[in-house]
Amino acid sequence: MKITDVVSHILMIPDVHEGDADSAQDNLVVEIHTDEGIVGIGESDTNPWGAKALIDSPSTHNMGMGLKDILVGQDPLNIEALWDLMYVRTMHFGRRGLGVSTIGALDMALWDLKGKALGQPCWMLLGGARQSSIPPYASLQPQGGELQTYTDSLVDWVQTAKDFGFKAVKLEVTLTGPYAHGGLDAPEEKTVDVVEAVRAAAGPDLMILVDVQYAFQNARQALRTLKHLEPLDLYFVETPLSIDDLDGYAYLHDNLDIRIAAGEWQTGRFEFIDLMDRGKVDVAQPDVGRVGGLTEARRVCHLAEDRGRIIVPHCWKTGIGIAASVHMAVNTSNCALVEFLPSELCHSIMRKELVTDELRMENGVIPAPTKPGLGIELNRAVLERLKVG
Numbered sequence: 540m541k542i543t544d545v546v547s548h549i550l551m552i553p554d555v556h557e558g559d560a561d562s563a564q565d566n567l568v569v570e571i572h573t574d575e576g577i578v579g580i581g582e583s584d585t586n587p588w589g590a591k592a593l594i595d596s597p598s599t600h601n602m603g604m605g606l607k608d609i610l611v612g613q614d615p616l617n618i619e620a621l622w623d624l625m626y627v628r629t630m631h632f633g634r635r636g637l638g639v640s641t642i643g644a645l646d647m648a649l650w651d652l653k654g655k656a657l658g659q660p661c662w663m664l665l666g667g668a669r670q671s672s673i674p675p676y677a678s679l680q681p682q683g684g685e686l687q688t689y690t691d692s693l694v695d696w697v698q699t700a701k702d703f704g705f706k707a708v709k710l711e712v713t714l715t716g717p718y719a720h721g722g723l724d725a726p727e728e729k730t731v732d733v734v735e736a737v738r739a740a741a742g743p744d745l746m747i748l749v750d751v752q753y754a755f756q757n758a759r760q761a762l763r764t765l766k767h768l769e770p771l772d773l774y775f776v777e778t779p780l781s782i783d784d785l786d787g788y789a790y791l792h793d794n795l796d797i798r799i800a801a802g803e804w805q806t807g808r809f810e811f812i813d814l815m816d817r818g819k820v821d822v823a824q825p826d827v828g829r830v831g832g833l834t835e836a837r838r839v840c841h842l843a844e845d846r847g848r849i850i851v852p853h854c855w856k857t858g859i860g861i862a863a864s865v866h867m868a869v870n871t872s873n874c875a876l877v878e879f880l881p882s883e884l885c886h887s888i889m890r891k892e893l894v895t896d897e898l899r900m901e902n903g904v905i906p907a908p909t910k911p912g913l914g915i916e917l918n919r920a921v922l923e924r925l926k927v928g
């Protein structure tokens with residue numbers, strides 16, 4: 540079998556809100572075609588215009604090739620060798636960031652293609668099931684531009700998630716910092732009041748995660764507030780500091796009795812090695828597309844396992860990436876949860892309708908998928924409606 544074409548689509552929802560911390564408003568979807576008619580599908584949570592340019596651009600030298608040029612004519616089943624080839628031949632400008640995230644979409648599509656060709660789900664091809672199912676957590680984004688409505692909306696969201704069958708939720712509590720919600724600029728210590736109110740309403744049994752989205756300016760300042768969260772039995776606190784303040788992350792690990800989670804933006808395993816060894820994060824959060832696809836995500840999971848760290852993947856796009864996350868999780872013994880907000884609870888049409896048969900939660904868990912490849916199909920009409928490039 541040979542790769543004959545690589546087609547990439549830039550998608551955008553009609554009602555984009557530039558001020559929202561919501562990356563599910565655009566998308567890069569790729570399709571890898573073969574001479575046997577089998578097509579693999581992938582996506583990446585990155586800048587889709589830049590990613591498409593890296594795929595379609597002509598090759599000018601052997602350290603700066605176009606990704607489509609690299610893949611066409613190759614055997615699509617030879618995935619790890621193709622990953623290495625894409626990495627080495629784009630090293631000049633790729634290596635981290637957008638370059639690796641674009642490779643991630645293509646790698647995801649190669650795994651989907653291989654699964655379809657061999658009639659196996661991706662988790663089986665990754666090495667088999669080390670877990671038969673995976674519990675999801677619901678990411679809850681509050682509404683309201685002042686503190687009381689913001690808190691009330693989170694309490695309502697938690698009830699909705701519990702009614703839906705979730706045993707774990709993540710509260711987005713971003714009152715201050717560069718990504719503060721809805722123009723809020725509340726004192727950072729109010730974070731504690733919000734989480735206390737939700738814990739009181741939710742009761743002791745719900746697993747609660749908190750994402751403050753890089754809110755604090757430095758580790759000492761973060762510690763002053765986060766110390767007050769210790770009695771609230773949180774599973775983790777996500778991204779308290781700028782992701783480049785790795786020494787600050789290590790300081791929090793050493794001084795706070797709550798797990799610290801980070802990694803949603805990391806691209807490639809080398810960034811995760813830094814995050815775990817220098818930043819000492821307890822929970823690594825690879826996003827399968829961004830980190831470099833299932834090939835690189837698996838390497839990150841193994842590196843985390845060797846270090847006794849927990850994996851909880853980031854995933855905030857469509858049913859394509861969710862499926863990839865679940866296949867990775869099923870193959871990963873140290874994966875505790877996957878991020879999963881059912882499409883019924885989302886507003887983006889892309890999230891709700893791009894994939895026709897997305898994975899479902901049953902009895903509080905997502906069972907190992909059974910269909911070949913990623914196990915999802917694109918809704919072509921929705922793809923064409925949202926396509927802007």
Ligand SMILES: [Mg+2]
Pocket residue numbers: 750752777778803
């Ligand atoms: Mg986050």
